Amino acid sequence: MSQHAMQHVEDFRAGHALGLDHRKLGMWMFIASEVMFFGGLIAAYLHYKYRLGFPEAAELNVVLVGINTMVLLTSSYTVVSALAAIRQGRQGRFIAWLLLTILLGVAFLGGQIYEFADLVRQGVTLTSGVFGSSFFTLTGFHGLHVAGGVLWAIVTLVRGLRGTLNAEHSMAVEIFGLYWHFVDIVWIVLFTQIYLIV
Amino acid sequence: MTTASASVSWRRYFWWNTDHKVIGVQYIVTSFLFFILGGALAMLVRSELATPATDLLDGSTFNQVMTNHGTLMIFLWILPVLAGFGNYLIPLMIGARDMAFPRLNALSYWIIPPAGLLMIASFFAGGAEAGWTAYVPLSIGGPPGQTLWALSVMLLGISGIFGAINFLTTVIMMRAPGLTFWRLPLFVWGMIATSLLILTATPVLTSGLIMVALDRVVGTHFFTVTSGGDPVLWQNLFWFYSHPAVYIMILPAMGIISEIFPVFARKPIFGYRMIAMSSMAIAVLGLTVWAHHMFTSGMDPRLRVPYMVSSMVIAVPTGIKIFSWLATIWYGKLRFTTSMLFALGFISMFLIGGLTGIFLAAIPVDLHVHDTYFVVAHLHFVLFGGSVSAVYAGLYYWFPKITGRMLDEKIGRTHFALNFIGTNLAYLPMFIAGLMGMPRRVAAYDPSFTSYNQWATLGALILAFSTMPFLYNTIVSWARGPKAAANPWQAQTLEWRTSSPPPLENFSEIPIVTGGPYDYGEPSAPAAEPAAAPAAG
Amino acid sequence: MQGRATQAEKGRPGYGVIFLGLVFLTAIELGISGVRILPPLSTVLYLLFSGMKVALVAAFYMHLREDNRLYTAVFVLPVLLLLVFALLTIAI
Numbered sequence: 001m002s003q004h005a006m007q008h009v010e011d012f013r014a015g016h017a018l019g020l021d022h023r024k025l026g027m028w029m030f031i032a033s034e035v036m037f038f039g040g041l042i043a044a045y046l047h048y049k050y051r052l053g054f055p056e057a058a059e060l061n062v063v064l065v066g067i068n069t070m071v072l073l074t075s076s077y078t079v080v081s082a083l084a085a086i087r088q089g090r091q092g093r094f095i096a097w098l099l100l101t102i103l104l105g106v107a108f109l110g111g112q113i114y115e116f117a118d119l120v121r122q123g124v125t126l127t128s129g130v131f132g133s134s135f136f137t138l139t140g141f142h143g144l145h146v147a148g149g150v151l152w153a154i155v156t157l158v159r160g161l162r163g164t165l166n167a168e169h170s171m172a173v174e175i176f177g178l179y180w181h182f183v184d185i186v187w188i189v190l191f192t193q194i195y196l197i198v
Numbered sequence: 199m200t201t202a203s204a205s206v207s208w209r210r211y212f213w214w215n216t217d218h219k220v221i222g223v224q225y226i227v228t229s230f231l232f233f234i235l236g237g238a239l240a241m242l243v244r245s246e247l248a249t250p251a252t253d254l255l256d257g258s259t260f261n262q263v264m265t266n267h268g269t270l271m272i273f274l275w276i277l278p279v280l281a282g283f284g285n286y287l288i289p290l291m292i293g294a295r296d297m298a299f300p301r302l303n304a305l306s307y308w309i310i311p312p313a314g315l316l317m318i319a320s321f322f323a324g325g326a327e328a329g330w331t332a333y334v335p336l337s338i339g340g341p342p343g344q345t346l347w348a349l350s351v352m353l354l355g356i357s358g359i360f361g362a363i364n365f366l367t368t369v370i371m372m373r374a375p376g377l378t379f380w381r382l383p384l385f386v387w388g389m390i391a392t393s394l395l396i397l398t399a400t401p402v403l404t405s406g407l408i409m410v411a412l413d414r415v416v417g418t419h420f421f422t423v424t425s426g427g428d429p430v431l432w433q434n435l436f437w438f439y440s441h442p443a444v445y446i447m448i449l450p451a452m453g454i455i456s457e458i459f460p461v462f463a464r465k466p467i468f469g470y471r472m473i474a475m476s477s478m479a480i481a482v483l484g485l486t487v488w489a490h491h492m493f494t495s496g497m498d499p500r501l502r503v504p505y506m507v508s509s510m511v512i513a514v515p516t517g518i519k520i521f522s523w524l525a526t527i528w529y530g531k532l533r534f535t536t537s538m539l540f541a542l543g544f545i546s547m548f549l550i551g552g553l554t555g556i557f558l559a560a561i562p563v564d565l566h567v568h569d570t571y572f573v574v575a576h577l578h579f580v581l582f583g584g585s586v587s588a589v590y591a592g593l594y595y596w597f598p599k600i601t602g603r604m605l606d607e608k609i610g611r612t613h614f615a616l617n618f619i620g621t622n623l624a625y626l627p628m629f630i631a632g633l634m635g636m637p638r639r640v641a642a643y644d645p646s647f648t649s650y651n652q653w654a655t656l657g658a659l660i661l662a663f664s665t666m667p668f669l670y671n672t673i674v675s676w677a678r679g680p681k682a683a684a685n686p687w688q689a690q691t692l693e694w695r696t697s698s699p700p701p702l703e704n705f706s707e708i709p710i711v712t713g714g715p716y717d718y719g720e721p722s723a724p725a726a727e728p729a730a731a732p733a734a735g
Numbered sequence: 736m737q738g739r740a741t742q743a744e745k746g747r748p749g750y751g752v753i754f755l756g757l758v759f760l761t762a763i764e765l766g767i768s769g770v771r772i773l774p775p776l777s778t779v780l781y782l783l784f785s786g787m788k789v790a791l792v793a794a795f796y797m798h799l800r801e802d803n804r805l806y807t808a809v810f811v812l813p814v815l816l817l818l819v820f821a822l823l824t825i826a827i
Binding site: 011012013014015016018020022025026030032033034035036037038039040044047048051052081096103126127129132133134137187 | 294295296298299319359362363364366367370371372373374375397398399400401402403404405406409412413416417418419420425426427428434435438475520
């Protein structure tokens with residue numbers, strides 16, 4: 001039996017008896033590590049926010065970013081709808097919802113870039129001070145995660161178009177969805193801590 | 199059934215391979231190479247410190263040597279070698295055919311050689327000289343190699359996180375029928391606790407390293423003091439990982455010890471559940487005590503006391519282990535194999551290290567000995583006297599399983615004797631030097647500390663020599679040592695129920711577990727020589 | 736896992752309701768910001784509402800509510816750990 005072959009179902013009997021899937025479990029553990037990674041960046045931002053104070057935060061455009069937040073929240077709705085569609089065997093709807101997700105993700109990134117450019121115009125940059133450094137690093141890494149998610153979504157879309165993904169083989173979509181929702185959750189926290197709570 | 203394992207090409211080990219047994223050996227051998235490199239750096243340090251003045255190395259070079267010694271030993275020796283044990287043993291111990299994610303496993307290993315080369319390159323680019331702790335602002339302004347250093351550590355951290363995801367998923371999902379959590383070998387329990395720490399603590403260090411790298415390369419202001427940057431923030435980010443890191447470095451080692459004592463005392467382990475739960479308790483507590491490394495940082499004095507108390511509390515689950523091990527060997531039918539000797543040495547030396555850790559947890563003591571050789575002595579007793587002893591114990595124990603050959607026991611005992619004498623001689627004097635005020639990380643010191651340093655250097659020399667019989671033994675035995683049976687130690691964990699070395703698929707038939715792994719003399723214990731596994735030869 | 740119809744299999748209506756909830760909560764937050772309610776009340780409200788949004792996404796969109804509780808533990812425990820770390824990092 002080739003060691004390179006796909007794992008056999010019976011290899012995971014212990015976990016299946018508990019109602020677990022190894023790919024899902026692995027993804028949740030990866031998410032746990034990402035929680036802590038963003039945690040370090042968030043802790044740094046908050047450390048300076050509450051000890052130094054961030055007067056530059058007055059320049060932040062809460063309304064614009066609030067709309068952007070709605071965009072990302074909508075994308076969570078579209079991606080879970082995509083999962084529901086493929087589970088029901090509705091391949092066309094799956095493609096459509098996934099496409100929407102990609103568009104919303106790109107729109108969010110566009111909104112971020114616009115906001116960043118606006119701040120730079122006002123003299124707030126990555127190197128302009130402690131606020132600039134911690135703000136751009138934190139939101140920047142979040143944006144990178146969104147961008148990565150968009151790429152992953154495109155790969156998923158291609159696999160869906162090819163038929164590799166279907167009602168019986170939809171775990172990859174669920175795994176992608178978990179990542180996407182997590183990135184959305186990080187944004188909810190960031191929006192609250194950076195833009196709302198002053 | 200295929201016995202291709204007997205004629206496994208050595209080339210497998212130099213290439214991408216998803217077999218956890220190959221990956222485990224890759225981890226162990228690669229990290230041992232870094233152990234030797236880190237040891238060479240240590241010899242440079244001890245040679246310089248044989249005399250009070252800086253005669254061999256100038257201050258800056260000394261700092262680079264010292265920094266890379268610590269960094270190599272932690273990130274490229276002890277962490278990966280223990281991961282290597284985990285990789286090799288976990289699927290075998292739980293009756294599985296491989297890890298849950300074999301390709302991720304191979305990736306985890308293959309991050310290490312480039313990261314290691316990056317670390318070596320950093321040394322030649324103007325090496326990191328801020329200590330393995332890389333405190334800011336010193337590390338921000340330091341030589342160019344510091345950036346490569348940071349990058350290397352980040353990569354190694356990512357490798358560790360992938361490994362942890364694999365270990366945890368494998369243990370949860372792939373246990374053989376009948377293998378409940380309360381029947382897992384204690385090494386596996388140790389790896390569960392370790393993996394939880396790796397998963398949750400390492401990413402925080404990664405985030406901090408990114409901030410340091412950005413400050414250095416791009417000019418951000420995370421830590422520039424004149425812009426309001428706070429050096430203590432780095433210390434929080436760093437120690438939030440690096441304190442759990444010391445438990446990551448000891449929990450698998452303690453797991454190895456728990457495997458060895460029942461076998462060579464031929465007795466059930468005492469307090470199985472307590473030992474298992476103590477590993478989990480140490481992990482959880484270990485995540486909360488990081489600021490005991492920061493007692494002198496200027497942190498709010500009121501916050502120091504809770505950290506002191508919680509740090510001392512960790513001694514309780516640790517003590518439970520030690521007492522359980524002693525109770526295990528009490529009135530046992532002891533076999534003093536080299537493995538057993540290293541395990542016994544572990545107890546005495548880890549005890550010294552552990553007790554002095556409690557001293558350090560006491561704030562008034564720490565204020566006096568922080569950043570002195572007292573700490574250097576403490577850390578080397580737990581890491582070298584402790585973890586490295588356990589690694590040797592494990593190597594002597596599982597070498598037959600991995601290679602299908604037996605090591606020479608006489609040479610092994612010589613290795614042990616030199617190692618035990620060398621360790622104590624090298625590090626005991628450092629306690630006194632530290633109490634008397636010798637600072638750590640210095641190339642020059644007050645002449646009143648000379649005799650302690652000279653004894654320490656002699657001990658280090660003996661340690662350097664002690665690796666030679668070990669290397670000779672390993673190489674010659676692997677090539678032409680006596681062939682090993684499936685279960686030369688008459689142990690009961692599942693890896694001994696298959697041939698030495700195991701076949702590609704680990705088990706011809708997945709075993710069905712009906713009892714615990716240490717049930718010597720119990721009615722549920724299987725026969726000493728399992729009927730199914732063929733003896734080699 | 737196999738026998739029970741999951742939310743995903745039952746269809747979308749549940750997801751739509753959750754989505755409206757998320758939009759509603761965000762709108763309120765923007766309202767609080769616009770009306771300039773002052774801290775500490777505003778802070779408490781923001782934390783409350785954002786916490787609810789996180790819970791909604793995690794429980795319903797990420798299916799934590801209907802899946803094995805181990806997944807929930809794997810997610811929630813690091814979040815709690817992060818909270819402890821962030822608070823102490825601000826304090827020290």
